[in-house]
Every structure is written in structure tokens, then in C-alpha cells.
Amino acid sequence: MLRAVLPICCFAIVAAPLRAGLVWEKSAQSFHRTPGDGHLETKFVFRNNGKAPVTIRKVRTSCGCTSAKLVKNTFDPGERGEITVRFTFGDRKGPHRKIIAVDTDEKTDAAQLSLQVWIHEPLTIAPALVFWKTGDAIAAKTVQLNAESGTPVRVKGVASSNPRLAAKLETIKPGGQYVVSITPSDTSKKESAEITVETDFPADQPRSYTIHARIKRSPRRCASSPSCSRSRSCPRSSPARSSSPGKSPRRSPKTK
Amino acid sequence: MTLATAQSWGSQVLWVDARPRAKFEREHIPGAVLLNEDEWVRLVGPFLDEWEPGKNIVVYCDGGSCDASQAVVKRIKEELQVDGPVWVLQEGWDAWLQRK
Numbered sequence: 001m002l003r004a005v006l007p008i009c010c011f012a013i014v015a016a017p018l019r020a021g022l023v024w025e026k027s028a029q030s031f032h033r034t035p036g037d038g039h040l041e042t043k044f045v046f047r048n049n050g051k052a053p054v055t056i057r058k059v060r061t062s063c064g065c066t067s068a069k070l071v072k073n074t075f076d077p078g079e080r081g082e083i084t085v086r087f088t089f090g091d092r093k094g095p096h097r098k099i100i101a102v103d104t105d106e107k108t109d110a111a112q113l114s115l116q117v118w119i120h121e122p123l124t125i126a127p128a129l130v131f132w133k134t135g136d137a138i139a140a141k142t143v144q145l146n147a148e149s150g151t152p153v154r155v156k157g158v159a160s161s162n163p164r165l166a167a168k169l170e171t172i173k174p175g176g177q178y179v180v181s182i183t184p185s186d187t188s189k190k191e192s193a194e195i196t197v198e199t200d201f202p203a204d205q206p207r208s209y210t211i212h213a214r215i216k217r218s219p220r221r222c223a224s225s226p227s228c229s230r231s232r233s234c235p236r237s238s239p240a241r242s243s244s245p246g247k248s249p250r251r252s253p254k255t256k
Numbered sequence: 257m258t259l260a261t262a263q264s265w266g267s268q269v270l271w272v273d274a275r276p277r278a279k280f281e282r283e284h285i286p287g288a289v290l291l292n293e294d295e296w297v298r299l300v301g302p303f304l305d306e307w308e309p310g311k312n313i314v315v316y317c318d319g320g321s322c323d324a325s326q327a328v329v330k331r332i333k334e335e336l337q338v339d340g341p342v343w344v345l346q347e348g349w350d351a352w353l354q355r356k
Contacts, residue, residue: 063323064294065293090293090294090295091296091297092327126337127336128300129304129336129338192304192305210297216309217308219309219310
């Protein structure tokens with residue numbers, strides 16, 4: 001009985017350190033940032049705890065907004081290394097989880113590193129779009145502006161890009177809560193406006209926000225009909241949109 | 257949302273490409289508008305110019321594991337609160353490439 005078990009035990013003792021390979025100090029990291037930070041850079045540190053060199057073949061990220069940099073690829077037993085990960089925020093906000101997969105020459109699945117970043121927007125705007133359909137009653141629509149708890153954000157003013165969609169600011173609680181009312185002068189035709197919301201936060205580089213206002217053509221009655229959706233009788237795409245794959249619609253407004 | 261279903265809606269679909277600008281400019285579904293989180297502030301206005309109330313919005317990104325579509329759908333629904341259904345295209349751009 002003992003003879004039968006022994007070879008298996010020996011294999012396990014010898015093989016375990018070989019399989020251990022790269023051991024990560026912290027395979028999951030989380031951060032809190034603001035949009036103004038622009039990006040976040042962090043290092044995932046590891047050590048080769050195995051008995052043989054380990055080569056990192058590939059590092060993949062789950063988003064084009066996240067890059068991973070490795071100074072060298074092969075690590076001897078006992079050697080430490082690190083992967084530098086950079087997450088560029090762009091216009092993201094809220095919680096984001098990015099996965100970094102590390103493929104090695106070990107007989108194991110790729111290591112999955114996790115980067116969690118909460119991008120705190122100091123002022124929330126809800127909704128960021130107000131719209132009317134042509135022929136709707138001329139009535140104001142409101143947008144709520146709320147500062148994140150504990151962050152005093154004063155709204156200095158609002159300005160509309162289109163006088164036919166006028167914007168008015170009302171302070172509910174200074175530094176915390178505001179309402180913007182947007183009123184069309186008439187709804188007989190399509191209109192478009194961007195309403196800029198100016199704030200005093202952060203003091204060194206105050207942020208501004210945009211509320212979008214649109215008057216849209218009322219859908220024709222046939223729009224909800226499946227037969228209509230397959231026909232050409234409903235409103236068609238604007239010519240500003242591309243009909244040519246492979247080209248940008250705005251740079252190359254070709255039509256077939 | 258499958259490609260076949262979205263295509264059956266004909267002109268009642270607004271295609272939204274949630275991939276990075278470079279990929280969009282290389283190739284995209286005909287008629288699609290670019291809207292991604294990299295350039296949300298700059299792109300959302302042109303997107304709204306194309307949008308029509310009640311129209312189906314179908315968002316795609318690179319493929320099955322791409323989460324950019326989900327993020328864009330979430331923002332369209334929660335931030336803009338548009339009137340009408342918003343979908344993620346199953347298998348994204350890969351489905352379009354393999355459509356034949």
C-alpha cells in the first residue's frame with residue numbers, strides 16, 4: 001500500500017514548487033480618482049517562486065484604454081518583476097474594472113490581474129438630455145444638478161448655444177443642488193442646443209458640463225409598424241451619416 | 257440582439273460603434289455613428305443629432321468579450337435617458353464580419 005502511494009507523494013512535493021511560478025504581491029488593486037486626474041498608473045509586482053525560469057509570453061488588457069508594460073520577459077527563480085499598468089480615463093466616470101491577463105510558458109492558465117478604479121464625478125447631471133418632438137407643447141423641462149456628497153461645487157452659470165432653447169439656473173442649495181430649466185421658444189421645427197454649465201470646482205481648473213437639448217421631428221405614424229421598418233417609407237438616415245464602410249462619416253460623406 | 261434581427265428593422269436602427277476612433281475610421285457598419293467613452297463629451301452631441309425618438313439603438317464593439325458596448329448602453333440609458341430601446345449587438349463587430 002505504502003509503495004503504491006509513495007511515488008504520487010514524491011511527485012507532488014517536487015512538482016508543486018515548479019507549478020508555483022509567478023506569485024503576485026497583489027493581484028487585485030482598487031483606487032478612487034476624479035476625472036481631472038486623467039489617468040492612473042500602478043504596478044503589479046510578482047516574484048518567480050518556482051525552480052525554473054518563467055517567460056511571460058503576452059500581457060493582454062480588457063480595454064484599449066488600458067496598457068501594460070513589461071521591461072523584460074524572462075525571470076529566473078527568485079527574481080522579482082513588475083508590470084506597469086496605465087488606465088487612461090478619457091471621458092469615463094463611475095466604477096471601472098479592467099482585467100490584465102498574463103500568459104506565461106508555465107502549464108497554467110493565464111494569471112488574471114484586476115484593476116478597479118472608481119472615477120468620482122463631482123457634479124451629476126440628470127438627465128443630460130432634454131428633448132421635445134415637433135408640435136409638443138411649449139413647456140420647460142428641468143435638469144437636476146447635484147454635487148457629490150462632501151464636495152461643495154458651486155454652479156456659476158449656464159449658457160445655451162441656441163437662443164431658441166433658453167436655459168435658466170435655479171439654486172436649491174448653494175454648493176450642493178441646482179436645477180436648470182430649459183424652454184423652447186417654439187417646437188415647430190427641429191432645433192439643437194448645448195447648454196454649458198460652469199462651476200467653480202476644482203479651484204485650480206474649474207470644470208464645465210454640458211446639457212443637450214433637442215427638438216426632434218415627430219416619428220411618422222408608420223414608424224412602429226414592422227412592415228414599415230423594412231420599407232423605405234419612414235424617415236431615412238441623415239446624409240451626414242456614412243453609407244460607406246471603411247470611412248469616417250464626417251471626413252468622407254460619400255454616398256453610394 | 258442578433259445581427260439578423262437588427263438588420264430586419266431596416267432604417268429603424270441607429271447603429272452605434274463603441275470601438276476606438278481608429279478602428280471606426282478603418283471600417284464600420286454602414287450608417288453607424290461613433291460613440292465611445294474615450295471621447296464621450298465630444299461625440300455625444302453628434303450622436304444625438306442622428307438619434308430619432310423611438311428608433312432602435314444597436315451598439316457594437318469588438319466582439320463577445322468587449323465591455324465597451326455595455327458601458328455605452330448604460331450611459332445612453334442612464335445619463336441621456338433616451339426614448340426608445342437600446343441594445344447590444346451580440347458578438348459585436350465579429351458578427352458583422354462573419355455575416356455571410
